[in-house]
Amino acid sequence: MTIYPLGLRLAGKRVLVVGGGAVGTRRVKGLIASDADVVVISPVASAEIADLALAGLLTWHRREFAAGDTAGAWLVHTATGVAAVDAAVTAECDAARILCVNAAEAEASSAWVPAVTRHDGLTVASFGGGDPRRSMALRDAIAALLESGDLSAAPSRQVVLAATPASQIIGAPQAPGTVALVGGGPGHIGLISARGLALLKAADVVVADRLGPTNLLDDLAPDALIINVGKLPDHHPVPQDEINRILVEQAQAGKRVVRLKGGDPYVLGRGGEELDFCVEHGVEVEVLPGITSAISVPAAAGIPVTHRGVATGFTVITGHEGVASVGGSRDHTVVILMGVSKLAESAAALASGERGLDCPVAIIEDGYGPNQRVSFGTLGSIASVAKEREVKSPAVIVVGDVVLRSHLAVGHFAAEIGFSNPLGN
Ligand SMILES: C[S@@+](CC[C@H](N)C(=O)[O-])C[C@H]1O[C@@H](n2cnc3c(N)ncnc32)[C@H](O)[C@@H]1O
Structure with a gap:
């Protein structure tokens, strides 16, 4: 017989679970997750069912199943472990046209429970033709594929x-x-x-x-x-x-x-x-x-493009063709993008103005990337530093006293190349 799969939306709808053992407990948890109005009938039940009843998440009647108990239910699960009781529940459901899952007897059931996996908002249900191990094996295989990404279930745009x-x-x-x-x-x-x-x-x-x-x-x-x-x-x-x-x-x-x-x-x-x-x-x-990389990449190296008492403004330029002079002194930061290949010419042009040869310079390669690296120097030395360290694009070049704000500059390189830190730290 071919089954007809459905997704049930049970919010607020009465579902009866007869039997409070391991199977009943699993069903109860899934039903509560679906916001069903869950009623359990069982003289004894698992600690989990007892706790859920105490928490008000289900109603538990501590007694045996009795004729008429299925009335008002949209769906019934019976898993008492006693074949005769499960059969009686199933017969009552069939008579009342209530769908019934009989855990002991798949062939007697009017509904089957699939093995389920959920992934990224999707629900995948598998039926194994009445063989729970088969449906679970299929479910697990699909779950593994979804998890690894080998089966793509990306949502539509x-x-x-x-x-x-x-x-x-x-x-x-x-x-x-x-x-x-x-x-x-x-x-x-x-x-x-x-x-x-x-x-x-x-x-x-x-x-x-x-x-x-x-x-x-x-x-x-x-x-x-x-x-x-x-x-x-x-x-x-x-x-x-x-x-x-x-x-x-x-x-x-x-x-x-x-x-x-x-x-x-x-x-x-x-x-x-x-x-x-x-x-x-x-x-x-x-x-x-x-x-922009012009501001964020220096920040990745601890360099602010302005800082009270150190620099009051900044200019962003391309160094692609080499930099012409930029007005101002070391308190006006110059940020150069695309400047690696013409670094020597640009540094010489900037040094010829008020900044002078000993103005601090930092080069930050691959900002925020796996190969982020910072090199320090002065307008006089930075071209040979870059050559020696084989500095590569993409890189942002920062010129001015703000470079000394970098803890890296202050802690290591600054002392070596004799920077006098205007901030005294
Ligand atoms: C064509 S410009 C584009 C700039 C971009 N529109 C911006 O606002 O950052 C490319 C230059 O930006 C700089 N750049 C961009 N991303 C960078 C990064 N992650 N690290 C270092 N420099 C970067 C380099 O100077 C590179 O040569």
Whole structure:
């Protein structure tokens, strides 16, 4: 006989359990978890059932089953251990058209209980054709696959969006046919905004950079299209024009497009160009700010870009072509992005102004990443320090007295290279 599987929604509905032994106790716990109105009839019962009764989570009648006890129940489980009693309960249910699970006699039952596993909001129920060991073996195999990720049960993007609390979306869901330029922060997955993460999870298409929280891409819905346009230094696999074209093309195909960018889209990130191109082609764009590496990566090394009494402002520049002079002295911090290859020229230009050759400098490579490393020097020494330590991109270069705020600088390198710490610590 082929069974007809159902998911019962039992909240507030009377379910009778006859028998308070091990099987009855397991059933009772599952039923209480489903918010059923549970009644147990049994002269003796497990300590767990007694405790649940005391806690008011079920009603326990300490007596034998009697004719008429099934009245008012939507569902009955009988597991008394006495075949004749289970048969009497089953017969009464059948007469009253109440579904009945007879633990002793699968073939006599009008309903069977599956082996169940739950995973990430899913319920998987398996039936073993009346053989509980078979249904449990199948259940365990599926549970192991779900747990290991070999069986993907990622929720659909719509479900993710619907299930994400409004407090985490912080605004309306993204409309189809639009582009969101999402600032992903410096790379650590904890440093993207809550809205950015919600938009990313709900995106149909993600156009991603090399920097930023790229680990998040592994967890997107299996049907999300990921287009990697990541640029390597001195190597531009996907030109900016092509990136712009992809954004517009995907949006015009009705997709929710997320352009996931490292740091903040508007800080040396060409976000403005992407916005302009989309708008010129009639595509609506949301620009979502991100945590820029210019401020956060120095902070990862303990360096604040301003500090009362040390620096009152800062300038962020690209060092790609080499830095021209930046006004101000050591109390005006200079933060250089993309500055590793032209470091010697940039340091010389900055030293020629008020800062001088002994102005402190720090280079932070791979901020928040597994290879984060900080190198210290002065405008006079930093190029040879970087060469010796084989400093690589991505890196943020910080110039000014704020560098001395880093406990690393104060504790180690500063003493070696003879910094006089203006803070006296
Ligand atoms: C094209 S710019 C993009 C900057 C980005 N829009 C932002 O706000 O951070 C890339 C440069 O940012 C810096 N950068 C970004 N993430 C970094 C990280 N995790 N560690 C060190 N430098 C980083 C490096 O200077 C890199 O060359």
